[in-house]
Amino acid sequence: MQSEAVDPLMLGQRVVAILETGLRTATYKLAALMALVEHCIENLPERPDDTLRVPLPELAHRVLEIYWQQVRPFDGHELRQSPQPRARILIATNQLRAASGRAAGSVDVARLRAPAAYQSAIDEITLCLAQQPLHRLQKLPGSSTSDPFLYDDSFLHDHVSRSTLRAHGDAIELKPGVAHGLARLAGLLKPALEIMWVEDVRRMNRFLDAEVPDIAGHLFGRERSALAVVREPFKEAFGPHCFYCGTHLPANNPIDHVLPWSLVGIDGLSNLVLACARCNGDKSGALPALAIVDRVVQRERPILEQIATDLQWPTQHERVVAAARGIYRGQPAGVPTWAGYKQSQRLDISFPPRWI
Numbered sequence: 426m427q428s429e430a431v432d433p434l435m436l437g438q439r440v441v442a443i444l445e446t447g448l449r450t451a452t453y454k455l456a457a458l459m460a461l462v463e464h465c466i467e468n469l470p471e472r473p474d475d476t477l478r479v480p481l482p483e484l485a486h487r488v489l490e491i492y493w494q495q496v497r498p499f500d501g502h503e504l505r506q507s508p509q510p511r512a513r514i515l516i517a518t519n520q521l522r523a524a525s526g527r528a529a530g531s532v533d534v535a536r537l538r539a540p541a542a543y544q545s546a547i548d549e550i551t552l553c554l555a556q557q558p559l560h561r562l563q564k565l566p567g568s569s570t571s572d573p574f575l576y577d578d579s580f581l582h583d584h585v586s587r588s589t590l591r592a593h594g595d596a597i598e599l600k601p602g603v604a605h606g607l608a609r610l611a612g613l614l615k616p617a618l619e620i621m622w623v624e625d626v627r628r629m630n631r632f633l634d635a636e637v638p639d640i641a642g643h644l645f646g647r648e649r650s651a652l653a654v655v656r657e658p659f660k661e662a663f664g665p666h667c668f669y670c671g672t673h674l675p676a677n678n679p680i681d682h683v684l685p686w687s688l689v690g691i692d693g694l695s696n697l698v699l700a701c702a703r704c705n706g707d708k709s710g711a712l713p714a715l716a717i718v719d720r721v722v723q724r725e726r727p728i729l730e731q732i733a734t735d736l737q738w739p740t741q742h743e744r745v746v747a748a749a750r751g752i753y754r755g756q757p758a759g760v761p762t763w764a765g766y767k768q769s770q771r772l773d774i775s776f777p778p779r780w781i
């Protein structure tokens with residue numbers, strides 16, 4: 426076994442070294458890696474040195490989620506993210522957006538509305554990931570040999586077919602220790618990937634230089650307006666109070682992602698709460714205290730499921746629980762967490778909640 430692959434820091438250094446070498450011409454490598462990190466968080470294996478199977482269509486779904494809001498016009502422009510005239514992943518994403526109607530706020534909503542279009546987007550993105558970024562992620566630019574420290578990529582190449590992928594189980598398998606390593610590194614790796622991504626998009630879209638608009642917010646933030654539709658149903662079900670401090674809320678209070686959007690992009694109702702502007706701003710991208718996550722996963726399921734049915738907006742309860750498990754298991758003991766407005770608490774998992 427390669428012992429260096431199990432050390433998270435070494436793993437992170439190798440990943441970043443490859444990404445920082447040479448000029449990227451598309452953001453697909455960053456997307457593939459970001460999706461891999463999220464997959465590891467939500468599917469953390471029991472033992473630190475376990476392998477992890479990553480089904481390519483699931484990876485494609487995550488990549489689709491990442492590009493979902495990025496393909497919206499920015500300042501009236503369509504942002505380039507690839508040198509090719511036909512940017513496959515962006516086209517597939519746009520086709521699903523068109524098929525599912527303008528107001529589909531998330532991939533899961535689009536999937537419910539237009540299942541056939543969703544399936545063709547997933548098929549196209551699966552193939553594109555296998556033909557492009559996945560066999561370049563472990564190769565220094567300009568080098569012909571791959572150094573497969575994350576997964577075996579020997580069956581992936583520029584012209585690999587869907588049937589070859591199926592013959593390999595339509596999946597890649599992360600080597601021993603890689604899943605735990607990537608999940609533990611998520612808090613460092615994801616922001617680093619976002620910074621590289623923003624730089625790439627600026628370079629590929631020269632018009633952005635002059636105005637310095639909030640490109641990072643457009644690519645990775647979450648539109649407040651997209652979440653607004655859950656505000657009234659939540660107020661009716663849970664009362665017009667801040668989930669964190671209990672204060673009475675005004676008409677246009679924020680909707681907060683309990684597990685930070687910057688760490689795991691989960692938009693399901695089970696990850697959303699009503700918050701006051703003060704708590705929302707103070708919490709920002711911080712990891713919430715365990716007791717807060719415990720309270721949020723214990724909310725009454727039937728109420729959330731009813732809202733989900735009414736709004737056609739999934740709860741993603743299982744996904745939230747799996748992500749919480751992956752996040753907190755990977756944290757070193759004593760790390761500070763956000764426990765309320767201007768309060769922090771050191772993480773203590775000596776008496777873990779059931780879901781960990």
Ligand SMILES: [Zn+2]
Nearest residue numbers: 667670701704
């Ligand atoms: Zn509050």
